[in-house]
Amino acid sequence: xxxxxxxxxxxxxxxxxxYRLDTALPIRDLTxxxxxxxxxxxxxxxxxxxxxxxxxxxxxxxxxxxxxxxxMLLGETETARLVxxxxxxxxxxxxxxxxxxxxxxxxxxxxSVTPEAIExxxxxxxxxxxxxxxxxxxxLFCLYNKYVDGLATVAPTDxxxxxxxxxxxxxxGYMRPPGGHQPPKSTNEV
Amino acid sequence: xxxxxxxxxxxxxxxxxKFSPQTAEPMNALANALLQTxxxxxxxxxxxxxxxxxxxxECVFCQTIHGAVASAYLGDEDWSFVNAVKEDYExxxxxxxxxxxxxxxxxxxxxxxxxxxxxxxxxxxxxxxxxxxxxxxxxxxAFCMFNRYVDGLATVAPSDxxxxRYRAARITQKGYSAEGEYTPxxx
Numbered sequence: 001x002x003x004x005x006x007x008x009x010x011x012x013x014x015x016x017x018x019y020r021l022d023t024a025l026p027i028r029d030l031t032x033x034x035x036x037x038x039x040x041x042x043x044x045x046x047x048x049x050x051x052x053x054x055x056x057x058x059x060x061x062x063x064x065x066x067x068x069x070x071x072m073l074l075g076e077t078e079t080a081r082l083v084x085x086x087x088x089x090x091x092x093x094x095x096x097x098x099x100x101x102x103x104x105x106x107x108x109x110x111x112s113v114t115p116e117a118i119e120x121x122x123x124x125x126x127x128x129x130x131x132x133x134x135x136x137x138x139x140l141f142c143l144y145n146k147y148v149d150g151l152a153t154v155a156p157t158d159x160x161x162x163x164x165x166x167x168x169x170x171x172x173g174y175m176r177p178p179g180g181h182q183p184p185k186s187t188n189e190v
Numbered sequence: 191x192x193x194x195x196x197x198x199x200x201x202x203x204x205x206x207x208k209f210s211p212q213t214a215e216p217m218n219a220l221a222n223a224l225l226q227t228x229x230x231x232x233x234x235x236x237x238x239x240x241x242x243x244x245x246x247x248e249c250v251f252c253q254t255i256h257g258a259v260a261s262a263y264l265g266d267e268d269w270s271f272v273n274a275v276k277e278d279y280e281x282x283x284x285x286x287x288x289x290x291x292x293x294x295x296x297x298x299x300x301x302x303x304x305x306x307x308x309x310x311x312x313x314x315x316x317x318x319x320x321x322x323x324x325x326x327x328x329x330x331x332a333f334c335m336f337n338r339y340v341d342g343l344a345t346v347a348p349s350d351x352x353x354x355r356y357r358a359a360r361i362t363q364k365g366y367s368a369e370g371e372y373t374p375x376x377x
Binding site: 003004005011016019020022023025029030033034057058059102105106109110112113115118131132133136138139140141144145147148149150151152 | 342
């Protein structure tokens with residue numbers, strides 16, 4: 001049960017983003033820019049960064065949602081699964097391995113990001129902007145994960161929930177729908 | 191030296207914010223929404239939470255600038271009170287409510303799942319509202335982002351306290367932005 005009263009039909013981050021709209025807006029804006037804005041990293045690659053950080057923070061809700069988004073954007077489910085298991089042997093480019101390494105270090109703490117980790121990314125062709133965005137996506141998901149777990153929000157166990165959520169964040173992105181998310185009209189309708 | 195090439199004369203978070211103005215805008219908007227209000231928790235109390243989390247993350251730049259802002263609000267001219275809070279807040283004359291909220295913030299810094307129902311109950315018992323608890327968790331989570339942004343890119347933290355005092359005075363008057371200088375302009 002969450003530490004503060006939140007609407008039952010809005011699990012995980014979704015209820016928190018309705019709790020204080022004035023703080024939710026810049027969090028949504030930042031996410032939309034970083035994960036859906038113009039970038040030399042694909043949306044799928046950026047979702048993999050969100051996924052590995054959420055996975056290492058053990059935040060089930062965020063991990064499931066962003067794994068689903070990555071799967072949908074990449075058109076297969078193997079890459080995200082293997083990245084979470086061990087990104088060094090996952091089927092991604094050397095540049096992505098170096099960036100996932102930076103994301104994994106950022107998850108531990110900012111100071112864990114070494115000049116060697118940066119050098120490796122530069123050597124594999126990563127630009128300063130890609131490194132910047134990787135660190136900031138990883139840092140942003142530490143915010144999300146700590147927000148979601150720190151208030152003990154509920155993570156649905158039904159995979160169908162994340163199917164719907166994945167479609168929403170891939171299809172419509174991270175901004176609030178006009179009027180927010182309405183409660184289901186009856187218990188049979190989700 | 192920062193890990194990426196950021197504009198010169200932009201210490202701490204200002205470097206990456208000037209490097210990426212598009213992401214700086216919502217980050218500053220979040221800082222203003224969370225810290226520049228006295229609704230429930232005062233500005234000074236909010237800055238103390240930010241300072242404490244930044245010190246637990248060992249982020250020198252963030253704990254010094256937010257400590258300076260907290261000191262400005264709390265009339266703590268020599269920073270001794272804020273330093274005592276960072277050192278061991280239980281031994282300070284802070285309210286029991288603030289001590290309970292700092293315990294929650296400390297747990298968020300370690301990992302969201304570390305926040306216990308007992309900690310939340312203790313904060314409620316001392317008069318904390320749902321919104322106070324929400325804001326404490328979100329301030330702590332947000333500073334786990336800001337601290338990682340600042341240290342993950344190896345930005346430079348100035349050592350002169352007057353630089354932070356000068357910037358803190360500007361923040362208390364104008365709020366957070368990627369604009370303005372950290373050092374007084376020569377006149």
